[in-house]
Amino acid sequence: MKFKFWGVRGSIPTPGPMTVKYGGNTTCIEIRTERDELIILDAGTGIHALAQTLLGSMPITANIFITHTHWDHIQGLPFFLPIFFKNNRINIYGGLDPVTDENINRALSVQLQYSYFPIHEAQLKARIEYLTVRPGETVSVGSARITPIILNHPVLNFGYRVECDGASLFFTGDFENPVNIYQPEDDYYESFQLFLVEKNQEIQAAMRGVDALIVDSSYTDEEYAIRQGWGHGTYRSGIKLAIEANAKRLFLTHHEPTRTDADLDRIYRELKEQHPHFTDRLFIAHEGMEVCL
Template identity: 85%
Template sequence: MKFKFWGVRGSIPTPGPQTIKYGGNTTCIEIRTDRNELIILDAGTGIHALAQTLLRDMPITAHIFITHTHWDHIQGLPFFLPIFFKNNRINLYGGQDPVTDENINRALSAQLQYSYFPIHEAQLKARIDYLTVRPGETVCVGSARITPIILNHPVLNFGYRVDCDGSSLFFTGDFESQINIYQPEDDDYASYRSFLLEKHQEIVAAMQDVDALIVDSSYTDEEYAIRLGWGHGTYRSGIQLATEANAKRLFLTHHEPTRTDADLDLIHRDLLEQHPQFADKLFIAREGLEVCL
């Protein structure tokens, strides 16, 4: 199994001279099994560049797993060119939102409304199937097994573990570790603390011993202090997860929009100095980076 980053930016695309090295497209990861089955994690603007490489191989079957439906994780769907050609098959996976009761089909159909896009959904030529994933229920795609787990974010959000060909990876999507909403003197503080610990242990178990852990690490600790509750992780929380889960390699992604290439280079150097045990297994995700597991 191998994977490749096509988009590593969070919140909004950031093209320009300051983001050439790491890239300015929003989240998209391509996975290929040893049998060349195509799995795609999220459909940010990076999926458009991926689509260009698929046109020569049509007809194709693509399995697109959406972590959540915030714009930066779905905004590339209408520009995924294989949807415009018949004989292609697109399987789009995602959750059923408990608040809106809507399924993943909303992610594409809403963007193809008259007010937002010039092409109507009825004009798509590919066969598009919408499939609902549920926490803990494994989905099989050829030789790959994809298992979703709910992770904390201000909308229904899945992390996905992919096991295939004797290798494994875990992608968090957007993820902020939950904090105790009660004060130590409150009656519910202890019980909620126990709940959070149980949930944390469940998350670490889902990531356990993966060959690659890809985590949302948008903020420094200083930035996070004024962004509490925005739904994103830190460099420190990513390293902590990798340590607890015994991940073989850690890839930090979902780069904050104002983060330049120079900023990310400096952060990488600082992290390696602070955590020398990660010298050969901590990476800043960048567009075009391909990893064979």
């Protein structure tokens, strides 16, 4: 199994001279099994560049797993060119939103409305199937097994564990480590604390021992202090997750949109200095980075 980053940016695309090295496209990760089965995690703007590489090998079957439906994780979906050609099969996986009671098909249907896009959903030529994933229920895609787990974010958000060919990875999507919203003297403090402990154990079990852990690390500790509750992690929380899960390699992604190449280079140097025991297992994700597991 191997994977490749096509988009590593969070919130909004950031093209320009200051983001050339790490890339300015939003979240998209390609996974290939040894049988060449195609799994795609999220459909940010990075999926457009991925699509260009697929046109010469059509017809294709693509399995797209959406972590959540915030714009930066789905905005490339209407530009995934294989959806416009017959004989292609596109399977789009996502959750049932408990607030709207809508399935993942709503993401593409809304994007292809007349007011937002020039092509109607009825004009798509590929065979598109929408499939609902549920927490803890493993989905088989060819030789791969994908297991979703709900992670904390201000919308339904799945992290995915992917296992195939004797290797494994876990991708968090957007994730902020939950904290107790009650004070110790409040009636609900202890019960909520117990819930957090159990949830943390569930998260650790889902990530445990993976060959690659890919995490949302949008903020520094200083930035997080004024952004708590926005649904994103920090560099420190990402490293903590990797250590607790005994992950073999950690990839930090979902770079904050104002973060320049120089900023990320500096942060990477500082992280390696602060965690010398982790240096050979720590990576800052960039577009085009390809990893064989």
